[in-house]
Amino acid sequence: MNDTFNLTRFGLLFKKIILERPMQLIGLTGLILAFTLIIYSLVLYSIDYNPAQNLSFIWGLTGGGTVLSAFVFNYFNTNASGATYLTLPASVLEKWLCGVIIAGVLFLFIFLVFFRLMDLAFITSYRNGLDHHSPLYKKLYDHVYIYPFLGNNVAEKVFVMWANFSGAMLLGSLYFNRIAIVKVALSVCGILGVIYFLNLAVASALFKNVDVAFPYYTVLIKVRSEVGVINLPRSAGKASDIFIYYLMPATLWATAFIRLKEKEI
Numbered sequence: 001m002n003d004t005f006n007l008t009r010f011g012l013l014f015k016k017i018i019l020e021r022p023m024q025l026i027g028l029t030g031l032i033l034a035f036t037l038i039i040y041s042l043v044l045y046s047i048d049y050n051p052a053q054n055l056s057f058i059w060g061l062t063g064g065g066t067v068l069s070a071f072v073f074n075y076f077n078t079n080a081s082g083a084t085y086l087t088l089p090a091s092v093l094e095k096w097l098c099g100v101i102i103a104g105v106l107f108l109f110i111f112l113v114f115f116r117l118m119d120l121a122f123i124t125s126y127r128n129g130l131d132h133h134s135p136l137y138k139k140l141y142d143h144v145y146i147y148p149f150l151g152n153n154v155a156e157k158v159f160v161m162w163a164n165f166s167g168a169m170l171l172g173s174l175y176f177n178r179i180a181i182v183k184v185a186l187s188v189c190g191i192l193g194v195i196y197f198l199n200l201a202v203a204s205a206l207f208k209n210v211d212v213a214f215p216y217y218t219v220l221i222k223v224r225s226e227v228g229v230i231n232l233p234r235s236a237g238k239a240s241d242i243f244i245y246y247l248m249p250a251t252l253w254a255t256a257f258i259r260l261k262e263k264e265i
Helices: 007-020 022-046 049-072 079-086 092-128 137-143 153-175 180-206 234-264
Strands: 210-214 218-223 226-231
Touching: 007 022, 007 092, 022 049, 022 092, 049 092, 049 153, 049 180, 079 234, 092 153, 092 234, 153 180, 153 234, 180 210
Parallel strands: none
Antiparallel strands: 210 218, 218 226
């Protein structure tokens, strides 16, 4: 039998992880979907469709995915459960793949399907309630549309945030055995704060009257009542995008494998 990966062994391990913690994994996923529906409904009836779509997608996918990732490897909350998990007859790769599939594949698939069905139900109800004989019918009909996952600037950034934050939480749950979700959240906020102020200090050293220095991309220069914008050169912007969109999340998720291997040793 292959010591690195065996499909039958992997299937049994995956089934065990799901079935032994249904409230933590399945129940939590259900709560995240319900939370997304609540946000969509509240924002819809207080503002409009587009803010409802954006905010529910942001908080549901990024927030929900990050919270779920904190529970995937929470066996190490106690020494007993951690030791039991590490002694399971499966390879490190198989254990890591279970976490990746739960937090990075299954959740994403379930969330996107749910969001699409939820969004479609609300929009269908809205369009069916329109007066077909109204002169504003076409305008009102086109005002609301199915939320696009591709070619949507907001959605693309949400996918990036989800990949980075979930990867950070997955990794952090292997470093912080207790209340990992709080410790990782504080660590991420601290790192982002350091990056922001470091970026602001560098921008202030290069330019005068810096108003805002948003990390990596933009510096706002205030001159009297006017505000000018200085953006990164195109090549530097592409390099930054590659790092944030691909290299950083890949590093976080891969480092979780290394950390899990270290725990077994």
